[in-house]
Amino acid sequence: MTIAELTGIVNGRVICCEDKLSTQVEYAFASDLMSDVLTVEQENIVLITGLANTQVIRTSEMSDINCVVFGRDKKIGDQIISLAKENNMVLVESPHSVFHIAGELYKAGIKSIY
Amino acid sequence: MRISDIADSIDLKLVSGANGFSNEIKGAYVSDLLSDVMGNAGEGYIWITLQTHQNIIAVAALKDLAAVILVKGNMPDKDTIEKSNQEGIPVFSTQLDTFTVSGKLFNILKKA
Amino acid sequence: MHLRFEIAGGDFTKAGNVASAVKKVLRKLSIDQAISKHIVIALYEGEVNVVAHSYGGTIDVEIDNSMVRFTITDTGPGIEDIEKAMEEGYSTATPQVREMGFGAGMGLSNMKKNSDSMSISSAPGEGTKVEFIKYLSQNPDCN
Numbered sequence: 001m002t003i004a005e006l007t008g009i010v011n012g013r014v015i016c017c018e019d020k021l022s023t024q025v026e027y028a029f030a031s032d033l034m035s036d037v038l039t040v041e042q043e044n045i046v047l048i049t050g051l052a053n054t055q056v057i058r059t060s061e062m063s064d065i066n067c068v069v070f071g072r073d074k075k076i077g078d079q080i081i082s083l084a085k086e087n088n089m090v091l092v093e094s095p096h097s098v099f100h101i102a103g104e105l106y107k108a109g110i111k112s113i114y
Numbered sequence: 115m116r117i118s119d120i121a122d123s124i125d126l127k128l129v130s131g132a133n134g135f136s137n138e139i140k141g142a143y144v145s146d147l148l149s150d151v152m153g154n155a156g157e158g159y160i161w162i163t164l165q166t167h168q169n170i171i172a173v174a175a176l177k178d179l180a181a182v183i184l185v186k187g188n189m190p191d192k193d194t195i196e197k198s199n200q201e202g203i204p205v206f207s208t209q210l211d212t213f214t215v216s217g218k219l220f221n222i223l224k225k226a
Numbered sequence: 227m228h229l230r231f232e233i234a235g236g237d238f239t240k241a242g243n244v245a246s247a248v249k250k251v252l253r254k255l256s257i258d259q260a261i262s263k264h265i266v267i268a269l270y271e272g273e274v275n276v277v278a279h280s281y282g283g284t285i286d287v288e289i290d291n292s293m294v295r296f297t298i299t300d301t302g303p304g305i306e307d308i309e310k311a312m313e314e315g316y317s318t319a320t321p322q323v324r325e326m327g328f329g330a331g332m333g334l335s336n337m338k339k340n341s342d343s344m345s346i347s348s349a350p351g352e353g354t355k356v357e358f359i360k361y362l363s364q365n366p367d368c369n
Contacts, residue, residue, distance in 0.1 A: 030212040032146035033164055034274070035332035038267045048213070050145050051327045055274075058242030059327075062249070062270045064263065072154065079239075097154075098144040099162070099216050103224070106217020114186075114211045149325050164330065166315055188315070 001025060001108065003067050003090050006046060009108050010069055010101045012092040015076055016084045023090070025067055028110045030102050034059045042113050048105070050098050052076055057083040066090065071098040115139050115226050117160070117181055117204065124208060124218045126183065130195040131204035137180040142223065144216050148173050155179060160219070162212055166190050171197035171205075179203065185212045227251075227289040233273060235281040235302065238326060244285050245270035248296075255289065257362060264340035265294050265360050271333040272298045272356055278323045279303070280353065292363070293342075298356045305348040312338065312346075 004021040007014055014021065026044040031037050032051040037059045046067040047060055052074040060068055067090045070076060076091060084091050094101055106112075118136045121128070128135055140158030145151050146165055155161060157178040163170065166188050174182050181204040184190060190198065190205045198205045208215055229251070231244040245266050252262040269285070276283040280302025287296045305311050311318075312334050319329025338344050342361050348354035 028213045030144060030216060031164065032150070032327050033330040033332075034327045035271065035330045035336055036146075036164055038271065038336055039332075050150050051147060053326060054239065055242060055327055058246060058270065062242070062245060062263070062266050099142045099220060102144065102213050102216035103220020106213065107221055112211050112214040112217075114214065146330075147325055147327070148321075167317075191315075 001110065003046070003092075006067075006069070006105060006108070006110070007092050009104050010092065010094040010096060012069060012094040014090060014092055016081045016091040017088055018090075020066070020088060020090050023066060026111060027113045028102065028105050029065075029113055030098055037063055037065070040065070040113055045113065046105070046110070048098050048101050050074065052080065054080050054083050056080070057087065057089060060089060061087045067092065069094055069101055071096060071101050115223065117206075120219070120222055121206070123222060124183075124215050125210050126206040126208050129184075129190055129198075129205045129207050131181075131198035131202055133199075133202035134181060134204040137204065139180050139223070142216070142219055143179075144212060152177065162215055162219075164188055164212070166194060168193035168197050170194060171201055171203055174203045175201045181206060183208055183215060185210060185215055227287075229287040229289075231285045231287075233276045233283050233285065233300075235277060235279075235283070235300070238277055241274050241277040242270055244273050248287055251289070252294070257294070261360060261362060261364070265296075265358075268337040268340040268344075268358055268360075269296055271337050272296070272358070274328055275333050275354075275356075276300045276302075278319055278328055283353075293359055293361045295357070295359045297358075299353065300355075301353045304350045304352045305346070305354055306350050308346050308348060 030048040069092045142160045143155040249266040280300035283300030315331045317331030343359040
């Protein structure tokens with residue numbers, strides 16, 4: 001599905017790189033641990049996380065992840081947004097918990113990377 | 115709904131804390147950050163995480179969680195097992211990853 | 227090509243800047259994407275280790291036609307038990323570091339998995355040196 005579609009499913013708000021909303025997402029990965037995120041090998045992945053810091057963007061950059069959904073209405077600061085812009089990474093804020101977000105995206109058919 | 119009702123459908127293997135195997139589940143929380151769980155997880159929730167060190171039991175006990183599920187085949191440390199048995203908080207291991215186990219559990223709980 | 231970077235210990239705001247810079251260099255050199263990914267992931271883990279565990283360090287990156295090699299040298303407390311440190315899940319990270327999403331105990335093993343060759347030398351009180359090599363053609367005998 002496209003990033004635009006998944007944003008709708010998670011009641012999300014896009015806060016960066018709105019021009020990339022038609023990008024396809026095939027897989028989802030949920031984690032707050034950077035080393036865990038660094039083990040992903042696929043492309044077209046959405047990362048679902050509750051951790052809102054610049055390292056999430058750096059880690060996603062290293063792993064070629066192009067969309068991050070932050071759960072629990074975490075307020076995403078300007079530093080995070082500008083780093084994401086540099087890397088053309090779409091950021092989505094969702095009011096739901098990571099559990100809920102994973103649940104809805106799983107039901108909607110997004111695959112796990114495993 | 116009790117953990118024992120759903121353990122098979124989400125590939126849970128009980129590792130320790132057997133006394134809590136039939137705990138009631140009120141919901142679930144997904145996080146690998148202890149402070150996040152301390153701040154936001156609800157009583158009776160199942161906690162899904164990658165973390166295996168003994169602090170997870172301290173947090174689970176403080177928040178009265180129903181159980182801890184370790185994903186991707188992770189197993190609790192020796193100290194974690196000991197604490198889990200002492201507190202009666204079950205620790206499960208699953209081969210599934212966080213996204214999949216959350217996906218399945220979310221949809222099971224929703225139907226309940 | 228030789229690049230050198232300095233890293234400040236404890237400064238998480240900059241952690242990852244070196245890996246990001248090297249990623250751009252590798253892309254400009256048209257290095258195979260899959261190989262490049264292994265290199266930058268290992269470099270990022272190594273860089274974060276310096277920030278999380280030491281007082282500061284230096285990363286030297288050498289790129290030639292056959293391989294990318296980086297050496298990370300830090301001034302820090304050193305590693306007491308290197309074999310244990312390589313174990314997945316073993317971590318000496320502080321609670322503060324864990325709350326940032328690090329300290330899962332996978333850094334060194336992630337680096338090793340992504341390398342063709344890796345060595346660590348360290349002793350308590352003497353800092354740590356990590357050397358990592360990735361061959362650009364995945365058949366090193368053909369170079």
